[in-house]
Amino acid sequence: MEFSLDRDESHHLTDERATVEVTERDGAVIVTVRGKVLYDTLTPLSEAVSRLADRPATRVVLDLSGVSMCDSSGLNLFVRTRSELTSSGGWLRLAGTRPLVDNVLHITNLDRILPRYDTVEDALSA
Template sequence: MEFSLDRDESQVADEHVTADVTDRDGAVVVSVRGKVLYDTLAPLADVLSDLTQRPELHLVLELSDVPMCDSSGLNLFVRTRSRLAETGGWLRLTGTRPLVDNVLHITNLDRILTRYATVEEAIAAG
């Protein structure tokens, strides 16, 4: 299953987020591209909201194409993790870039949003 959600294409390319969803080895992988910011994260939020309706979902957010993430994005990740945990699922992050890693570390969210180098490692840790 693949989805690609884009905001209005008339906007500048770096002002939107895309999310491609695939099933892989018992997990759902959401490959995210773009800056995850307050005014750009709506398409990703919609995808994650739909996915969190599934019980016991194992979700990997692949973020290697996300150059930055603000507090709204972090809030979205934490809310998603909480919803999944309530139904026996989990959320794992992969491919985080230095700026995103730094924000996770500064906010201490790296303690609850587990990160892995690759999607395969995140799934295997299950």
């Protein structure tokens, strides 16, 4: 399946326990995730960000305000995505992380390399 994001276009990828919506705003791609980011629900998010990482200088905000849980496979995907995006001149920012996800990022020290913002708007204007 080919991926392109035209103006005012969004893409939805769904697992029964996770939903991903990809939109573009202010020169960045907003990936909105709802549900649980776990090993067995990761496919929609993984597919969305892998398509974005193929584009040069892509700026991505992961809106995690609708994510209630995140396991090590999700953290691994965040780190891998950050690495791929920064190597091509882009960046990855997390927005709206809830306390449980914040705690996991802090415990693993990933909060040092994955910038977090309260809202998508804050992430876009940083």
